[in-house]
Amino acid sequence: MSSPIRLGTRRSALAQAQSGHVAAALEKVVGRPVVLVPITSEGDTNRASLSEIGGQGIFATRLREALLAGECDFLVHSLKDLPTAVPEGLVIAATPVREDARDVAITRGGTPLHELRAGSTVGTGSPRRIAQVRRRAPHSTVVDLRGNVDSRLARVASGELDAVILAAAGLSRLGTDSPLHREELGLSEWPTAPGQGALAVETTTDAPAELREALAVLDDAPTRLAITLERAILEGLDAGCQAPMAAHAVVEGDEIRVRTVVYAADGGRRIGLDVTEPLNEGYIQRNGSGNDADAADGADPIQAVRSLGLAVARRLLEQGAAELVPREQS
Template sequence: MTTPLRLGTRRSALAQAQSGQVAKALEKVAGRPIELVPITSEGDTNRASLSEIGGQGIFATALRDALLRGECDLLVHSLKDLPTQIPERLTIAAIPARADARDVAITREGIALHDLKDGSTVGTGSPRRIAQVHVRNPRLHTADLRGNVDSRLKRVADGELDAVILAAAGLGRLDGDPLGGLTGELLGLGEWPTAPGQGALAVETAADAPADLLAALAELDDEATRIAVTAERAVLEGLDAGCQAPMAAHAVIDRGHLRVRAVVYAPHDGWRIGLDVTEALHPAGVDAGNLDEEYIHPNGSGNGADSADGADPIGAARRIGFSVAHRLLERGAADLLPRS
């Protein structure tokens, strides 16, 4: 009998759903059964606001500890929750193709976020989303929100909240109709960019994992997604800001160029500092046409100083992300970011 691979996952319904999707794909390429190993993280037990407890690593630390203790063979994370610094003994062996990176505003009656009446309350625990709500509609209030998807939606259905903001990718990975009669408004990335890595999953394993496991995971890796999220996470790292910083970064590949839109927000007054740049990738040995993704046409370009040297598209994406962070800091973004 073939020994199953043990996949560590958080216990929430969403985490197990997305881990189950990765498990099915991995079973096909590895030819081995996959066993889910539920693990409780600090983020699942600490009900304090994410902005108060920092957010960085609270969903990943317990899973990584279990992996390093040998209790599982690999992990699946929501990439947006993963700190930018990866422990030396671990590696992100696969980043599958990204799902919808947008946020969704959920309401009872389908009223758009900008049309909600004065004093309406929007639930979210994300400093980025709080700031974006105030940009979109300064007349709204926000309320801190934790818990699983069902509990968040129930607070809207019961009238306790007028709206909640959730990730489209998470809703899409759940079975059935998670909205249950509520209405979702997809928020466009042009005016509402999302967290670095949002919509993408990271499959992590030991750096010295067996070669056959690493080879199987490599089959799940999507190069275009990895390039884009590498740039997004480099912006976050370059700003020296944690996962709960009031900032957004979204990148896409278009005809061999990488477009990065990044914004740093003041918490409540609508002030923000943003950049929208496009740099050439020129990845060696890669057909740029195979990396195209649908997106709004580029409307600006960077200065080219940090563009790729033609040898390494991942390295180029990282350099472009750091360049964007540097330029944001030059414009005063540090004054808007919390410091630990």
């Protein structure tokens, strides 16, 4: 019973930092050591633009293969990097409390993004962030960007770039301390990717009951509800996890609210919805199609918010979102 539990993780500093947080939390639950098993994903070696490769699970596929092959006992992913379809034999066993879901703009002098001078260079590889930059700072030049957090910050510090867009959660988990200036981008006007700031703890469906039960202790119900809604919208749009769309949900008392936007790649057009619903089955009669098997009864709040997300996606498609987002590729 004292043998270590093996946690599979990508090799990046950020991935290992966030996996380390989960490992420490699990050790407190089970009283056993948890060791990290570094795994190299395609996303760590393929330097092509995320707009070309990011929708195909490049950060998760190799890790999932390792889990199914018995090389580790469970995985920790950045949830925003996971395709919406969970492979057969795997299950997301926990979604710990979500970190700050916002993006931040990093600059040398503290100039707000919308006030950057014409021709300023802003680095990001995310199609969603590219579209948002083109709306917020239309006179700037977007530079496609890959690499770890430190290398991105260094390109601003050196003057090679005027700004970069990063996830607040990543900076927090790394404990990054930089003299550069950061501008928090509010979620109402700058919503972020489905699942941003959240982690997914994944294991096999036939994992020992002891492990499944221990991982379940790490699950945060409001986070699980919010990310289920966000990812259902992405699923309903049939778009990749690097699509130029955003969805951020939050549980507020006995209601759940979601702000979702689909962007044209050039930022010139967007389609958005802001929806608030009670956390009960009532919305199913109002918004459900009646054809979704998961909406058959509203007793399960997870299935209820998933049904809501699919309904929101249908509304976006009816308003023309299909013209703006690329279809998911298997």
